[in-house]
Amino acid sequence: MTQTLSEVLHKARAMGVEALDEPSGKNVLKSAGINVPNSVVVKIGDDVAAAVSDLRAPLALKVVATGVVHKSDVGGVKLNIQDAAAAAEAASDLRTAMKAKGIEPDAWLFEEMAPRGAEVVVGGTMDPEFGPMIMVGLGGIFVEVLKDIAFRICPIRERDAYEMLSELKGAAVLKGARGSEPVNIEAIVDVLLRVGGDDGILMRGTSELAEIDINPLIVSKHAAVAVDARFILRKEKVIDVHA
Amino acid sequence: MTQTLSEVLHKARAMGVEALDEPSGKNVLKSAGINVPNSVVVKIGDDVAAAVSDLRAPLALKVVATGVVHKSDVGGVKLNIQDAAAAAEAASDLRTAMKAKGIEPDAWLFEEMAPRGAEVVVGGTMDPEFGPMIMVGLGGIFVEVLKDIAFRICPIRERDAYEMLSELKGAAVLKGARGSEPVNIEAIVDVLLRVGGDDGILMRGTSELAEIDINPLIVSKHAAVAVDARFILRKEKVIDVHA
């Protein structure tokens, strides 16, 4: 995986890209052992209905376009697509909508929608004093309104991951507050270690990454699935924490 | 209104009732000048379709039954009823369901559903040291998980009401965090004063009330509507704060 991650990130930087596109980002996650939705990338013009035939509905459609980092902000996402015909129609509609905004799509990303669960946010940043740091929070108001997030310096250990989660003011939500089912805490811990652990994405990508953001990670009773991921690359000169 | 409130509460206590039923509770709110949904109470056996004909869909149906305080807990609520025929069917279904649980409904309460908005909780308690106190919080996780609530001793003034709201950790939600529309803060303040102000329900009902709970108060950009209300009556002997 080291090879893959370094290669992917380095190549992207060499091409002057500021951020990985979503399929590439998800591939990085997948190769790090993190669940991502089953998906297909369909080139513009290819047969959408045929391409999505192996996916299980409902599907999400997301535009893949250079320079578009926040897809929902430009209306580049459609959800709850129920079959192949609807998929083709959604792609066609989206193309028109994107054109109207002057966006030229590179491709379509079709994904199986994750089962219901708690929304978790996992992030990574590069601290000027401590280098790679990992962050976790609960989606929605917890992160956005209450700034309810926990940080650790990488690499983290399993105990750190558990403590990050128990530090959250909204921790009770994960344990099944308000009558909902408790979610799979171990699955979140596993993702945190794969992102921020000894052999995790942040430690391996320190010299190339500026920021990563898995938002949301949907966590059900059974599993955690990274539904969206942003990888922002460094602009400044490379540093190496292993020096 | 003094008369009405005293009468209603006193009569209920005299009958050995522990809590007002929902229609009575809403009448108390209404006579105190607090918006409640337009509604009709339909006696068991009466023609539901005819009774609801003046209400604007979608409607909510709630069971009215002695001893049932938490209606949703027993499955005694049905939402999103779109027309008169559906209303009749919903009542019939609910009767069967209630019977299965050994609950004998007194009547049906049909209400117009409130427009979308933020969920606010307004409560009142009797403190052993300070007497009537009013509480406000935001619905959902804010109250239930984060205990994000503000208290004041009654009677409150307008400034108190504004400060209570700004004290809430989730105050930003009311101001339109996360892209939603800001809600009508003045309308919440108005409700707080009608509940906890000089001439409010808590000051007038001190000798009869143990607890009140308006949950939720749905607050949109325009107005605040009390969608559910519980009035729990005192068991112990009467005290009078005006002594």
Next chain:
Amino acid sequence: MSTLEEFRPLFHPARIAVVGASTTSVSGGNRFIRNLKNFGYAGTIIPIHPKAEEIEGLRAYQSLADVPGQIDYAYVAVAAATAPGVVRNSGGKVRFAQVMSSGFSEIVGGTDLEADLVAAAREVGTRVIGPNCLGTYSPAARLTFTEKATPEPGSIGVVCQSGGLGIDIIRRGQNRGLRYSGLVTIGNASDLGASELIEYFLEDDKTRTIGLYLESTREGRRLFEVLRRANARKPVVLLKGGRTSQGQRAAASHTGALAGSHSGWEALCRQTGTVLTDTLDDFLDALMATQGMDLRPSATSRVVLFGNGGGTSVLGTDAFDRAGFSVGAFADDTLTKLEALGLPAGSSVANPIDVPAGALQQDEGRVAEKIISTIAASGAADAVVIHVNMTVIMGFRHVDMLGNIIQAVLRVRQEHSPGMHIVLVLRSDGDSETEERKREYRQRATSNGVAVFDELAQAARGLAAIRIVETYRSGATV
């Protein structure tokens, strides 16, 4: 009868009866008489004793009823069971009877005895203070219940539910420079509660600030109404014991405290502009701040720190940031004026202003006055906090730098008052020599109305207390 007239016999008693002094041992009553004499009490002291004709050299009477004429204040320290009888058989001569005895509602089974005590008082028209308390301190009347209290009267009126803490407030407070108009320990507050005494202190011209230590109240509505009506016209600082669940359990066995809600007391404070504190030291610091300062018409927000010590300036800025103050950069013209003072290398005239002790001794330490004047003239500060590391300053023995700084504060304050608060932080290493000097300088500063704190974090809390009252009075929504 006005509140002032009603309580005059308590705070300025002309005739004091003492029930519970002994002929054979040194009881609480004897100690009280000795304290009164040492303290210079000029009124009449009347011991009550069933047999003795004389106690502590004073003519004694067999009972309160036997005493000719009115008794303003009776100090009652007898076994709990006999206390109601003492009050009941007083012939209605006593205006205030303070009952020190414990063994009432604070213990299991003591509630009836307390009810009887109150009933007795009502029967004869006496007001009872306590039981389960220690006494009343009124330096202007040379009334005290504890030795080593200063006779110097001041502007802080205190109602204290705990006797022991009452002594701490008097003594720790006076050593910090606090001076009191009166302090009453009310114990179980069976009859006289905090709210009536607050009403007195609100009326009393000598009192500028009110301090309260309370564990619970049986008259919460009245307390709320009195404080609400007062509208924070005098600052009120509350130290609330038993605000946590475990503390409440402890309070129940101390003064028979009611199990009220924690949110009730917080609400009370917010609705009345009362400063709520959690520890004795925070309470005293808040009183220090309110004693020393005229409040500003709007809430204090912009703070300038000035002193010696870079690390201390950093930690001080952190403390003021946490307390919600702005320690902002100066405008260019102010910065230019400060730079023109030509402070030596190692100084920093940005806010926080960090000037080494060596530089402060320039021109006999008068550079400090120039700095403070420049800030005052700039209008950039709501408050200036001057912090001095005593250890370092004392190295320069030939200059009374600190004395000059205090003089400078007084002069600047006179010129620019009341636009800007100025407080002093005297940082000591705890060495006995340093502490002695600090005591001396603190006395000089506080007796001139300048608030003095031990550390920057405490000054931040003191100013935060001031801000609560200023905000409330200004009518701004928090």
Next chain:
Amino acid sequence: MSTLEEFRPLFHPARIAVVGASTTSVSGGNRFIRNLKNFGYAGTIIPIHPKAEEIEGLRAYQSLADVPGQIDYAYVAVAAATAPGVVRNSGGKVRFAQVMSSGFSEIVGGTDLEADLVAAAREVGTRVIGPNCLGTYSPAARLTFTEKATPEPGSIGVVCQSGGLGIDIIRRGQNRGLRYSGLVTIGNASDLGASELIEYFLEDDKTRTIGLYLESTREGRRLFEVLRRANARKPVVLLKGGRTSQGQRAAASHTGALAGSHSGWEALCRQTGTVLTDTLDDFLDALMATQGMDLRPSATSRVVLFGNGGGTSVLGTDAFDRAGFSVGAFADDTLTKLEALGLPAGSSVANPIDVPAGALQQDEGRVAEKIISTIAASGAADAVVIHVNMTVIMGFRHVDMLGNIIQAVLRVRQEHSPGMHIVLVLRSDGDSETEERKREYRQRATSNGVAVFDELAQAARGLAAIRIVETYRSGATV
């Protein structure tokens, strides 16, 4: 070379050079030489001066390079611009050069000069400490940079980024009963950073606890790795300056601090079991707790309070509740045993145990030992906090009650160690006489390894510091 060997010349220098002493005035260098002599430094002191043959009665050399033989430690206090030259022309003789001068990266335009200083040091194989600092304190070697420091060595090793706070830590600390194995002020930390010194203190047998004052670090990864590897085997207490945004701005002009994230330092502490504090006093209290106590194998949680003063017990219980401790009721059998001690009316043997001073003097104050023993035997407490109101206690002059209590603590601790922490709170009114007695008793207690705090809230914070380390070591998830 091991870390211990590498740093021996700094903490135990046999030969010290002083650059910057004057023949005509009393500069920093002269004061350093005088301090060294007064402190009883037994090694060789070598002044460096371009012209003088003798300074402060000592043979001087023209440059460091001229000095015959190695120099363990050079004290450099010259104008900033000349400092790199001093190091560069030292002939590689100097192991550690501590540069006191300011005017480097902490000022605008000073970064290049600092880089040159470091380059010079690397060229000649010298380690540079500073610049912009005050010196090193190593009492065992009679090395000091400040007067009035105690020569008594102790177990606390400190790395301090601020010189002024270094003096405060030494002097305020020693007056509280803290004793140090060493303290290094590192200023801008251009070459030698905190992490290497931490490694030294971790290795040093004399050091049991490590204290840090830091405003920023240029070696965050290394600091993280060193502390992580240490696995909290010695308690580490961090006072972090500039944790708020405004404080960070102040720090930038003090030691040229980097603008790191606040969450980084919090994370560092959580991941390494380091105790994070916000004020100098909290820092010293945390060091007091760790100096005095053997850590328990699991986290301290159940606390028993015992002392005189009902209100104080209530507020103390509140403080421990807030700090997350349980001040729980006793089991019936323990309560029975405590009741069997027959304490007088007004006592409460529930937790908190409130015993009036009068009762504590019974049997020469030995009743305290019985109470502490009973608690220890019950196994009901992880920590006992004994609080004494000095004012009240001192009223009983014929009994050395406090002395007996300290003896009792030592005896009980010996019997039951290390099952239960016992700490002492000596509550003073600040009166000079009380303070003198307190100083004396505190000295007796701390020199026997008993932690002493000024107030219950401080004791709660001290025990909370202990709990952080215990929790981390136990491997329990917080």
